[in-house]
């Protein structure tokens with residue numbers, strides 16, 4: 042856990058003092074990624090670098106795992122904090138394995154141990170040790186170098202990581218890949234991470250919590266979904282963008298918006314039965330058909346049910362697409378747009394029908410939280426920072 | 431005090447020797463510019479030849495000047511110019527080749543390909559391109575090479591007093607042979623000041639010659 | 649330099665030497681030359697000793713000075729020091745030797761002193777510049793990782809500045825080797841003795857007996873420094889070692 046208490050930095054410059062961070066208060070729970078977000082010059086980097094004292098704080102305290110760090114000596118403190126910067130900063134004079142092993146070496150590990158560790162880490166960041174261990178940084182692409190940068194920070198398994206725009210210099214396609222890899226790693230490693238970004242999309246994707254900075258102040262500290270749903274003021278609203286509702290799509294899974302009470306028919310049901318169900322549930326166009334394993338295989342259109350006779354198994358239309366419970370709404374919406382449909386069945390990991398996602402369901406879910414903005418009587422979760430700042 | 435008196439007494443000689451020193455270096459470096467710049471431009475046409483030329487020039491500059499004198503005098507004495515300013519000027523000429531050729535070559539070689547292409551695009555002939563684009567852009571860098579050559583060779587010319595070339599080295603050589611600290615110090619200081627002042631002046635000149643659009647001269 | 653180029657060069661050199669040999673043999677010069685053999689050997693050893701002593705001293709003094717000047721706490725001093733050094737490098741070496749002689753007299757001590765001073769400047773300068781030019785983000789990464797100041801100096805800063813430092817050493821030794829023959833003038837010995845005496849006595853063979861070994865020694869020393877720098881500077885930050 043990282044706890045920051047009234048942290049302040051005032052730079053003395055020839056043009057007078059500059060307050061880069063003003064009484065910042067926040068807490069990053071263990072195992073979470075907190076993204077510091079805001080426009081250039083708002084004090085994100087300064088706040089981050091005060092944690093490992095690359096920038097000495099003017100006042101305020103920092104606690105790691107409950108312990109006040111002001112008593113620790115700088116070198117010990119830093120060896121317990123992984124550090125990744127945008128310029129990567131791999132040492133050109135060292136090979137990849139030497140770069141990764143540099144902290145373990147400083148900590149006095151023996152050679153066998155740090156070499157094993159270097160190999161292990163290379164595999165973790167998806168690079169083949171037999172190819173990369175003995176290369177030099179200038180023989181790697183930018184994306185590969187940043188993977189090594191992350192591996193180096195993880196080498197001595199520090200509980201806390203600080204990352205200053207770590208993926209900022211990587212091209213957009215590789216950035217997505219490396220972000221995904223990093224999130225996958227984090228699921229296993231459960232580090233407590235402070236991560237600076239100026240990119241709202243990156244923040245929404247990576248963060249458990251987002252801290253929005255403006256001119257050295259922490260303006261809002263919330264989960265991504267709450268931040269997008271309830272930007273605290275116009276500054277935050279502008280910063281997250283007009284399409285903030287769309288950005289939330291990524292944060293919500295199909296499972297949380299699907300309807301679990303719904304009608305379906307089996308191949309042996311008659312079309313008359315299908316029509317009854319369609320009418321009973323008030324469906325406008327069709328009803329889902331499932332097989333014996335309860336997997337959706339198609340749908341029976343209302344027109345068919347009215348005009349034809351026979352069994353559903355003989356008169357159904359194949360499904361164009363389905364949603365999985367774990368799909369985020371962005372994916373679901375994208376499928377709807379692609380196939381020009383307004384609903385689709387939702388299946389579990391075994392492909393069995395568990396619900397249906399409708400366009401109304403999605404808009405309703407997103408809209409429901411926005412309603413709260415206008416009805417302040419409702420309880421608001423996770424707004425510790427609001428009161429503090 | 432002694433030193434001051436000596437200087438005043440020998441002011442005329444000091445002036446003559448300084449002028450001699452300057453004209454010898456100027457003559458030699460001037461000739462070196464006339465050879466070095468065209469060579470530097472020509473070798474941009476062929477990378478292999480460029481490497482060979484630069485390598486040979488770097489070998490020449492590695493040879494200590496007095497050794498070069500020692501090699502040249504026996505050769506030149508066959509045409510009756512063994513001792514005197516001729517071997518000195520030739521040596522300086524040879525020494526100046528590396529900085530001048532190298533800087534010309536790199537400057538022209540490093541002219542941005544897009545500029546060259548633009549020049550070609552508006553229909554300049556290769557010669558016009560050289561004259562209107564490449565050389566103007568290269569001038570500050572070539573000047574830097576000339577400056578290196580001049581400053582280095584003020585020192586070389588001082589040594590050339592030992593082969594009868596004249597110049598400020600005469601004070602030093604006499605000072606050493608006569609164990610006369612006055613001549614030693616005056617000679618050493620005069621030649622040092624000449625180098626320092628020339629260097630400063632050439633830096634200023636280099637800045638003046640930099641096209642206003644080019645801020646950072648190398 | 650590429651191997652191919654070296655081969656070309658050696659071939660040309662060999663051809664020249666051969667042609668010269670044929671000519672000189674015909675003129676009976678070789679025998680005259682051999683007359684100086686003993687002197688050449690003795691003076692060459694002395695010459696090398698002077699280079700090693702003054703060059704070694706210069707390196708030993710200059711690198712720590714350069715390192716110190718590059719530390720933040722000496723920043724102000726360093727800027728003025730660099731200006732002085734820049735002016736200093738323009739001073740002709742003969743003038744430095746002359747000044748050394750006028751204060752310390754004649755002999756090996758003023759010679760070594762003058763040579764050391766003349767060789768110091770490029771090394772201090774390049775050490776300082778090389779260390780200053782180590783990118784700030786490397787230093788930040790190093791301290792962020794928890795390196796102490798000394799660990800950072802030896803594991804990150806010096807290795808990354810080494811190429812530039814060696815360039816300074818190479819320049820310095822070139823200056824040194826070029827000046828050693830002048831050391832004879834103030835009583836320091838070395839191959840300069842044959843050259844200067846040859847000039848005085850108008851003895852071409854004697855001049856050559858000094859000039860040829862002096863020239864070859866200079867080229868050899870330069871190649872040795874080049875080779876040492878090639879293998880010493882870590883591969884990852886050595887611009888002249890080709891990337892794979």
Ligand SMILES: Nc1ncnc2c1ncn2[C@@H]1O[C@H](COP(=O)(O)OP(=O)(O)O)[C@@H](O)[C@H]1O
Nearest residue numbers: 052054059061080081082083084085086087088
């Ligand atoms: N070393 C410094 N000296 C003076 N001012 C600084 C220094 N570092 C940062 N600042 C100022 O502090 C403010 C915050 O900077 P920073 O934390 O780097 O912003 P961010 O990372 O959010 O872009 C800026 O106004 C910046 O100009």
Ligand SMILES: [Mg+2]
Nearest residue numbers: 085086087237
């Ligand atoms: Mg920043």
